[in-house]
Amino acid sequence: MLVDPLDLATWRGSGVLLMGGFLGPERLREVRRWVDEIEALPGGEDGLLQYDETTGDGFSVRCRTENIVPCHDGMRALLTRGALIDIASTLLGEPAVLYKEKINYKQSGGAGFAPHQDAPAYPFVRCTITCMIAIDDSTTDNGCLDIVEGMHHDPLPTDDVGCIPAYLAEILPWKSVPVRAGSLLWFNWYVPHRSGANISPHRRRAIYLTYNAASDGDHRHHYYQEKRHRLAAGTDRISLIGHFTGDSHVSTQDTQESV
């Protein structure tokens, strides 16, 4: 899939690009099956990072998986070859390389994310762009992203956990961005974003792929080493910044209770 030149103007002007219908119905079914397989894998296998959260009603549920590429052939092919990397390269204006990948599951009752830019969480590179692949319809009820368009050129101040301070977040012009399952939402690392809890009865899964320009180097391995190192000191964080508003913990179990 190529990015049409008009959309490139939207991308450059806003730092955000919605691309509908990337995964057709059959491909979406296949990717959903992969997501189910990955969610059920035990943490630690081939470096897989599994994170759970305790929801308000006391259930421990999977909230995030990272470092998927070494563990899943189908996902590795989808994320590192073909159309997605081609689009990432077009949007970056030069060849792209995968920086990191994750699935956020946002189960029913799952928590949201505080206002943040991605830049403080992604060391070693000058810029990243992220692609959200909606695995389920992402809606205002189940915690779709809210973003601020046109603020994609500069870093904003951060609070003590690396997020956008409340005094600033409350005056930004947030816009909710529902995304249909199978569609893509691209945004660059300075785009302010946040999301609410999932107050619907159904899960809202999304894959997030982050790419950097190959001229900045291939840092995927380095990033995961750094993440393990920085988060080794007994923290329950799921990221290098403290944006997740839920009660998270690294998964130590092979199986989990489900809602």
Ligand SMILES: O=C(O)CCC(=O)C(=O)O
């Ligand atoms: O999945 C979401 O609701 C938001 C995710 C997000 O902003 C992040 O993982 O950095």
